[in-house]
Amino acid sequence: MTVMHIEQMKKNFGNNAVLRGITLSVAEGEVLAVLGPSGSGKSTLLRCATFLDHMDSGSIRYFDAPPITFEEGSIQHGDIKKVRHDFGLVFQDFNLFPHWTVWKNITDAPLRVQKRNPALVRKEAGALLEKLNLSDKTDAYPSHLSGGQRQRVAIARALALQPRMLFFDEPTSALDPELTGEILMVIRQLAAENMTMVIVTHETHFAAEVADRAVFMDEGVILEEGPARRLIYHPTENRTKQFLRKLGA
Amino acid sequence: MNGVAFLQLANGMGKTVGIFILTLLFSLPLGLPVYLGRVSRFPLLSFLMRVYISIMRGTPLMLQLLVIYFGPYYLFNLQISMAYRFYAVIIAFSINYAAYFAEIYRGGFQSIPHGQKEAAQVLGYSRTQTFLLILLPQMFRRVLPSITNEVITLVKDTSLAFAIAYTEMFTIAKQLASAQASVVPYIAAGVFYYLFNFVVAMVMERIERAVSHYRI
Numbered sequence: 001m002t003v004m005h006i007e008q009m010k011k012n013f014g015n016n017a018v019l020r021g022i023t024l025s026v027a028e029g030e031v032l033a034v035l036g037p038s039g040s041g042k043s044t045l046l047r048c049a050t051f052l053d054h055m056d057s058g059s060i061r062y063f064d065a066p067p068i069t070f071e072e073g074s075i076q077h078g079d080i081k082k083v084r085h086d087f088g089l090v091f092q093d094f095n096l097f098p099h100w101t102v103w104k105n106i107t108d109a110p111l112r113v114q115k116r117n118p119a120l121v122r123k124e125a126g127a128l129l130e131k132l133n134l135s136d137k138t139d140a141y142p143s144h145l146s147g148g149q150r151q152r153v154a155i156a157r158a159l160a161l162q163p164r165m166l167f168f169d170e171p172t173s174a175l176d177p178e179l180t181g182e183i184l185m186v187i188r189q190l191a192a193e194n195m196t197m198v199i200v201t202h203e204t205h206f207a208a209e210v211a212d213r214a215v216f217m218d219e220g221v222i223l224e225e226g227p228a229r230r231l232i233y234h235p236t237e238n239r240t241k242q243f244l245r246k247l248g249a
Numbered sequence: 250m251n252g253v254a255f256l257q258l259a260n261g262m263g264k265t266v267g268i269f270i271l272t273l274l275f276s277l278p279l280g281l282p283v284y285l286g287r288v289s290r291f292p293l294l295s296f297l298m299r300v301y302i303s304i305m306r307g308t309p310l311m312l313q314l315l316v317i318y319f320g321p322y323y324l325f326n327l328q329i330s331m332a333y334r335f336y337a338v339i340i341a342f343s344i345n346y347a348a349y350f351a352e353i354y355r356g357g358f359q360s361i362p363h364g365q366k367e368a369a370q371v372l373g374y375s376r377t378q379t380f381l382l383i384l385l386p387q388m389f390r391r392v393l394p395s396i397t398n399e400v401i402t403l404v405k406d407t408s409l410a411f412a413i414a415y416t417e418m419f420t421i422a423k424q425l426a427s428a429q430a431s432v433v434p435y436i437a438a439g440v441f442y443y444l445f446n447f448v449v450a451m452v453m454e455r456i457e458r459a460v461s462h463y464r465i
Contacts, residue, residue, distance in 0.1 A: 052367050084373045095368035098465045099386045108382075113373040143464035161372065 001028045003165055003196055004049070004087075007067075009058035011044055018044045019055070020220035026165070029194040033207035033228055036217035037243055042200045045217070046169050049198075050089045051080050062086040063164060085114065088158030092170040094150045096142040102129070102153050103138045106160045114161060121160075128156045132186060148179035155186055165196035172203060184210075204247050208232040216240045254425050258434065261418035262441055268338055268407045268417060269445075273400065275343035280350025284358070287351060298351070305348030311412045314341040318413045338410045338417075342403070349399055357392035358384060390460050397453040404446045418442075 004026045011019040018041045026032050034042045048055040054073050061067035063086050068078030096105050106128065110121045129135050132152045142150055151171060158166060168187065172180035184206050190197060191210050201207055207214060211228035216235070224237045235241045286298035305313070318337040321327040361384055369379040408419035422438035425431075 050371055052370065089371045091364060091368065093362075093364060095362070095364035097365065097368070097383055097387075098463055099390065109372040109374065112378070112382075141463035157372070 002026070003028045003063055004198075005061045005067075006045075006049060007059045007061075009045070009048055009055045009060070011041075011048055011053065011055050018220050019048065021058070022220075022222060024215065024222065026196060026198060029196055030213060031191050031195075031197045031199065031211045031228075033211035033214040034198060034200045034217060035202075035204065035207065035214055035232075035243075036223075040217040041220040042217045043169060046089070046167055046198070046200055050087065050167055052089075085161050085163060087165050087167060088161060088163035089167045090151070090154050090158050090169065090171050093174045094142070094147075094154045096150055096154055096157070098142050101139050101141055102134065102145075105142070105153060106157050109157070110160050110162075125156075125160055128159055131189075132156050146179060147175045148182045151175065151183050152186060155183075165198070166190070168197065168199040168201070170200050170202065172201070202247060204232050204244060216243070218243075254429070254434065257421050257425065258418065258437060258441075261416060261421035264416060265407045265418040265441075266445070268342060268410060269404060271339050272342040272346055272403060272407075275339065276346035276350055277396075279343060279347035280354050283347050283351035284354040287355060288358075302348045302351060305345050306352070310341065310345050310406060311409045313345055314338065314409060314412055317341045334413055334415050337413060338415050342406070346399065346403060350396070353392045353395045353399070354388060356395070357388035360391055361387050387465060390463075390465055393453075393457050393460065397450070397457070400449055400453060401446050404449055405442060408442075 002025050006022055006024045009019050009022040009024075010017075020041075022041075022045060024045075034045065036042045044053065047053040049060060054075070055070045056073050057070055059067045059069040059078075062083040065083045065086070066078050068080060068083070069076045100108065103125065107121050107125045110116050110125075111118060126135075129138060132155065134149065134152055134156065137145060137149060137153070142153065145153065151174075155166075155171075171187070172183050175183065180203070184203065187197065187199065187206075188210055199207065199211065208229050214226065214228040214231040215222045216224040216231060216237070216239075218239050224231060224235060224240045231240070232244060235244055283298055283302065286294045287302065289295045289298070314337065317340055318329070318334065321333075322329050365383055365387065366379060369383050374383065407417060410417045411420040411423060414420060418438055418441060422434040425434035
C-alpha cells in the first residue's frame with residue numbers, strides 16, 4: 001500500500017529551481033533513504049513534504065486522505081490539518097523546547113494538540129522513554145542532555161503523536177561521530193518494527209544497511225532510484241558514482 | 250534635617266515607589282502589543298508602531314511628560330485637575346517604557362532559533378499556542394538581563410516627575426534643599442535611590458536565578 005505519494009513537486013527560491021518536478025512514492029513499512037550532495041534539494045523535498053515550506057506546484061497524498069495540491073505556492077485542494085499527524089519529523093538540530101523538561105516535551109502535544117486521554121498518554125510516554133533508554137532523564141531539561149540523548153528525546157517526541165510514518169532530516173549530522181551510533185540504533189530498531197521512514201542522510205553505509213530503497217537527488221531531480229544496496233554500492237549514473245566515491249562508500 | 254523634613258521625604262519615597270511599580274505594571278505588558286504591531290503584516294499598523302517607538306526613544310522623557318501633562322490644556326483647553334498630575338506621570342512613563350520594552354521583546358523573539366517555530370508547527374500547535382507556550386517564555390528568559398537594565402534606569406527616571414512638580418522624592422528633596430540651604434536632602438535622596446536600586450537588582454537577580462534551571 002502506498003502511504004505517501006508526491007506528484008510533480010516543484011519549488012523555486014527566486015530564480016533558483018530547487019525542485020524540478022519530483023515524483024516519489026513510499027510504501028507501507030518501507031524505509032527510503034534520500035541521498036545527494038548539499039544543494040541537491042533533498043532538504044527542501046522534506047520541508048515541502050512536511051509543509052514547513054509550500055511547494056510552488058504539485059501534490060502530495062498521505063494514506064487515505066485526499067491529496068493536497070498546490071498552485072503558485074498556495075493550497076488548491078485538501079487540508080493539511082487532516083494529515084498533520086499522519087507523519088512525524090525529526091530535525092537535524094533536534095529543536096527540542098529548552099524551557100520544558102523531557103517529559104513535557106514528549107507529552108504536551110499529545111495532550112494539548114491531540115487531546116488524548118492523559119492516563120494513556122502518560123503510560124505511552126513512559127514506555128517510549130524506556131524503549132529509548134531515557135527513563136532516568138524524565139525530569140531533565142534538554143540543555144542537560146548529550147546530543148545523542150537530545151535526538152532520542154526528539155524521536156520520542158515525534159513518536160508520542162503516534163504518526164504512521166517518520167521523516168528524518170540528517171538526524172546524525174549535528175552529532176559527534178561517537179554519538180551517531182546510538183541514533184542509528186534507534187532507527188534500526190524502528191525499521192525492525194516496520195515503521196515507514198524517509199531518511200535524508202549522508203551515512204551511506206548505514207543507509208545501505210537499513211533502507212529498502214534509495215533515491216539519489218541532484219540539482220532538483222531524482223537522478224537515480226533503486227534498491228538501497230544496489231544504488232549505493234553499484235550505482236549506474238556517473239554523477240551518483242562520483243558523489244558516493246567522495247563520501248567513501 | 251529635622252523630623253518634619255524626614256517625614257516629607259519618606260512620603261516622597263512612597264510616591265517614587267508608586268510611580269515605579271505602576272509604570273512596570275503597565276509598560277511590561279503593553280510592550281507586547283506594541284511589539285506585535287511593530288512586526289505586524291499590516292503595513293499601516295507596523296508603520297504607526299515604528300513611528301511611535303521612534304518618537305518615544307528619540308525625544309526626552311521629560312519633554313514627553315510635559316506634553317502629556319500640559320497637552321490637554323493647550324490643545325483642547327481642558328482644565329487640568331490636581332489628580333491628573335499623577336496620571337500624567339504614569340501615562341508618560343508607561344508609554345515611554347512600553348516602547349523600549351517592545352524593542353527588547355523584538356530582539357528577544359528574533360534571537361529564538363527558527364527551528365522552535367517549525368518544531369511546534371510539525372507537532373500541530375496552533376499559531377497562538379506556539380506564541381504563548383513556546384516562544385513567549387523563551388523570549389522572557391532571553392531578555393531578562395535587558396529588562397533588569399531598564400528597570401534600574403526606571404528607578405532613577407522617576408525623578409523626572411519633578412518637571413511637572415509631582416511631589417515624589419526628588420521634588421521634595423529639591424524643595425527642602427533650597428528651603429534649608431543645605432545639601433543634606435540631596436544626599437538623603439541619593440542614598441534612597443541607591444538603596445532602592447540595590448533591592449531592585451537583588452530581586453531581579455533572584456528572578457534570573459529562578460529561571461536558570463534551564464539553558465537556552
